Amino acid sequence: MKTNRTLEHFVAPVEETPLLATDAVKVDEAPLSLWADAWRKLRRRPLFIISAVMIALIIVVAVFPGLFTQVAPDNGCELANSNGAPTEGHPLGFTFQGCDIYSRIIHGTQASLMVGVFSVISVLIIGVTFGALAGFFGGWVDTFFARLGDIFFALPIVLGALVLTQLPLMRENRGVWTVVLVLVVLGWPQMARITRGAVIEVRNADFVTAARSLGVSRLGSLVSHVLPNALAPIIVLATMELGVFIVAEATLSFLGIGMPGSVMSWGNDISAAQSSIRTNPAVLLYPATALSITVLSFIMLGDALRDALDPKSRQR
Template sequence: MNTGVIDKSLELKLDDSMFELVPKEQKKLNEIVRPSMSYWQDVWRRLKKNKLAMFGLIVVILMTVIAIFGPMFSKYNYFANDFTIANQRPSLEHWFGTDQFGRDIFVRVLYGARISLIVGYAAAFISFVIGTLYGSISGYAGGLADNIMMRIVDILMSIPMMIYVILLMVVIGAGLKSIIIALAITQWLGMARIVRGQIIQLKNQEFVLAAKTLGASRNRILLKHLVPNSMGPIIVTLTLAVPSAIFTEAFLSFIGLGVSAPKASWGTLVSEAQQLYMIYPYQLFFPAIAICITILAFNLLGDGLRDALDPKMRR
């Protein structure tokens, strides 16, 4: 058989009548409607669609910025007494009025925001670090080690937080440090339980088995695979831990176990104002509304993050 000769009957005859132009509408069907994005980019996209969550995020950022820089730009300070202007009502000179010692309430509310947010952020960060490490180790180890570690958590959770505060006040004295440590001691326990539950769900999945097959160490599996895949619930819990710490600090300061004078937190401002709230209600109103707005903003942000981080809600 001569392979160099092409059979004419096998030649493909093409002409223009055999083709047709594809309409523009048909081309658009093959286009990628949504560009490819990572998990965290998609989380941010969905979070931006939640108006209440974005409102909470904006309020949290504004509160933080104002607490840091606000007192620096005021001609009044939080501790100077001037009895000649005591108990003045809100005016252009003193936006929130003055207290019984003639101190500007607006500046004291701003300074109180600084103290309260420091407590909230510090306690949440410490509980995040300790709770994530403890819970991840407990969940990944399993067996007897997990049982012992969780029983320790149960014992610590059975002790009221007030006991921790009183003991710390005896050892290191009352103040900001003792409150932060007491809150951190109690808040990391809940974080540890949440992280442990997530690790138990993830540790037998395929990507963990693949990492073990490739020879990854336990530390690498925990820090590079399991903990990052548990960040959704961890971030939501962390967001909701901040308002809880702020409210707890306000309560402790209200009953006299918080920061000492002349320093001010929102709780101490409420405690001082409640003595004269029937005569000067504005002294109680402003710090109380600051607590409510901040806690509401963090709760709205936490709810929005919970929805945005839920893979089942991806569209």
């Protein structure tokens, strides 16, 4: 010591600063997986509760339309009721063709939801597969899938749909499946991009190297370690895309290249309502509102999921 001042030696009383066992395990709390943790956060969020209730309701309507209306949607149309005001048993009034608006909205839910669900499932299968392979293996595989995706990405959805639906095979079989096909062909690159990014982020993690040195094959480590950890952004995007695809279906039907007129869908109804928009705007308003609420619910759910699954908020 070179200082000429004496330094006092302070010791805290041991009773006030007891030593804890180094590195003790907490055993009192319930174990928490990513999903349990996310669920704990979600169930307290109003955004999640509202959107989940809405979506549950929409699904029930789509599966059991008979629970909500006794009026048959298409063969009960009487021209006498054209643009008629709401009456007993017909709470939203009638369309130009004299059909019950309420009944048409209830029965139209099924087609819209089916297009959304099947498009998202197919996009998930194709987009996640391509994106995961591209991100995990990199190199020329990545280049190939990235360029392929770019080609489809560059096509505007309406233009692409116009061209695709004019193909003879598609024109003859118009229905839910052709719309799904069009949406999947034009929609998968978005999912592939998100998956690729998420996979690249995880693939170099130590636990992947650890799994490989345990003897897990490359593909095995992709499936069992990389993908589950890359799932969060994929789920969020899938939820939001569901809403987006339902809107896209309505857009295509509105343009006359989506569902055939015989299938009841909100897009067809909105399209048909154009002619009477001045005399009876309600005809347009109701299916459009149903569409907005459905899409909003899915996008809100996606938002809530994104917050709950954010890994940065998961540190204790």
